[in-house]
Amino acid sequence: MSHFFSDLAPLTFDPNADGIAFRHYNPDEIVLGKRMEDHLRFAVAYWHSFAWPGGDPFGGQTFERPWFGETMKDARLKADIAFEMFDILNAPFFCFHDADIRPEGASFAESERNFREITDIFASKMENHKTRLLWGTANLFSNRRFMSGAASNPDPEIFAWSAATVKLCMDATHALGGENYVLWGGREGYETLLNTDLAQETEHMGRFLNKVVEYKHKIGFKGAILIEPKPQEPTKHQYDYDVATVYGFLKRYGLENEVQVNIEQGHAILAGHSFEHEIALANTLGIFGSIDMNRNDYQSGWDTDQFPNNVPEVALAYYEILKGGGFTKGGTNFDAKLRRQSLDPNDLIAAHAGAMDVCARGFKAAAAMLEDGLLExxxxxxxxxxxxxxxxxxxxxxxxxxxxxxxxxxxxxxxxxxxxxxxxxxxxxxx
Structure with missing residues (x-):
């Protein structure tokens, strides 16, 4: 044990606890005939919890973590700490990008070796820990090579690099028993039409997604392929703006029965919608898959990725999820990060515990509304x-x-x- 979390014991359900505990989330509580844990399917986001250093556009790193660095030793320690945290939270799932878990190598081959070593460590740890993989994905946005997108990039060499990266991450997700694979198009968009061929870029994205689906079936991956809609972040226009836009894209390329959506609360708001609207529309169109649970600061007008704390908002979201039959392979991923001033290790535990409580309260309210049937x-x-x-x-x-x-x-x-x-x-x- 690293003792990074000050020897904090695994959290329990204790409504009267003085310290960090679950006051509303009881994983074994039966709601609508099923354990709450099996309804909510909580996941910890590897990137915000273990890779984000606390920077913002106006300031650099504020967090000091013993695993921050660019060596494999750092990556191995990060994996150790991650699974310690999963145990403390009794988390059923986690999610990752490739760049979250391994240092960038001097070549694709070196990055691949680093990635495979850490995924092998994950596989070994998962034999002795409860936590499983909700989904994996590829980081096709941070490196400068992706400044003009990945599948939509004007340079064919980057299209090929992106395909190789997605293949690697799909293989790892499949090997680790992941329940979904997410395509997160962080830079699939444009800054100006003056240098953009819309027709060509969208056609390349359609062909790329078809290749992903074809490869899923080739390797026998039984999980869902998910697209995460996201607007105006960071480019002026995103090709995957919202659920309706993604559905139109899927219909155009014959993929509406092959691909679903992973909907983030913050992205829904930036697209001018409510979270529950995007969930309800995805259910109506038959493409609902999973959610990223976070919130924005409504004064900032940006995707601030804060942990949820608004029970009424959460309740309305889960109401639409329950109306649609609940999660199958999807779940509730906390795509949320600490505030830059929350420096202590135990802040990370408290943030997740509080968010899980907020979700539990909202979920139970949603279940009661549905069961009583007044709204319907x-x-x-x-x-x-x-x-x-x-x-x-x-x-x-x-x-x-x-x-x-x-x-x-x-x-x-x-x-x-x-x-x-x-x-x-x-x-x-x-x-």
């Missing part, structure tokens, strides 16, 4: 007119035939209240 009953009343045979028949009639159904001499139909405030009051009974 109100929704049913609003659309009740479409239950009649006459109304249902209209959808299969031509426009002229529907027009003939109007009583042209009558006063015309009158609107009915949408009862929004009443529905909001119902939600407030639970949260």
């Amino acid at each position: 009953a109100e929704r049913g009343k609003r659309y009740a007119g479409w239950k009649t045979p006459e109304a249902a028949k209209m959808l299969s009639m031509d426009l002229e035939s529907v027009a003939k159904l109007v009583d042209v001499d009558g006063p015309g139909p009158q609107p009915r209240s949408g009862r929004q405030e009443i529905l909001e009051n119902i939600v407030n009974r639970y949260v």
Whole structure:
């Protein structure tokens, strides 16, 4: 043991605890016929928890971690600390990018050797620890070679490098029993149309994604392939702006039955939507996969990746997830990082424990709302007119035939209240 976390014992569910503990998240509590842990499927993000040094655009590193460095010794220590933290949190899952877990080599071959060594360490640790891999992904954005994108890059050599990196990460995710593989297009977009061929770049992205799906089937990977929608970060325009944009892209390239979405709360807000809207739309389109749970600072207008602390927001998100049948291979990944002033190791544990409690409170509220059925009953009343045979028949009639159904001499139909405030009051009974 490294004792990095001050010999902190594994956290337990104790509503009356004085120190760090779970006060709302009881992994064994049965909700809607299933353990809460199996519903929520929490995951720790390797990058923010163990790789981010605490910098921002106006200041450099604030965190001091014993594994910060560019050697394999540092990477091995980082893996040791990570699994210590997973044990303390009793975390069922974790997620990683390749660049989070290994130092960059002087060549692709050296980076690959470094990566494989650490994934072998992960495999060994997973034999003796509870935590499993929710998903793996490739970092195709940090290195300067990706400044103009990866699959959408104008240089074919970088397209090939990106393909080789994704293949390597897919192989590792498959070998480690990962339940999903995520394509995170950090720089798949453009700064100006003056130097951009939209048609060519989107076509290359479509072909790249088809190759990923083909390779998934070739190696027998049973997990889901996920795209994470993200707007205006960091480029002016992103090709994978939101759920609707991603779905249009998937339809264009015949992948709507092969690829799902990993939706992040912060990205949903930056796209001008609510988190629950993006989840509901993904369920409606049949492409919902998983979520990154975090929040933005609503004063900053940027993706600040903060741990969740708003129970009503979380409740509405989980309500839409439960309405869609809940997670299958997906889960709740904390794509969140400490504030730069939160320097102590135990801040990292406290942040995750608090976030897990917030999610548990929101989830239980969502489950109660769904079980009581008041919202769905109100929704049913609003659309009740479409239950009649006459109304249902209209959808299969031509426009002229529907027009003939109007009583042209009558006063015309009158609107009915949408009862929004009443529905909001119902939600407030639970949260």
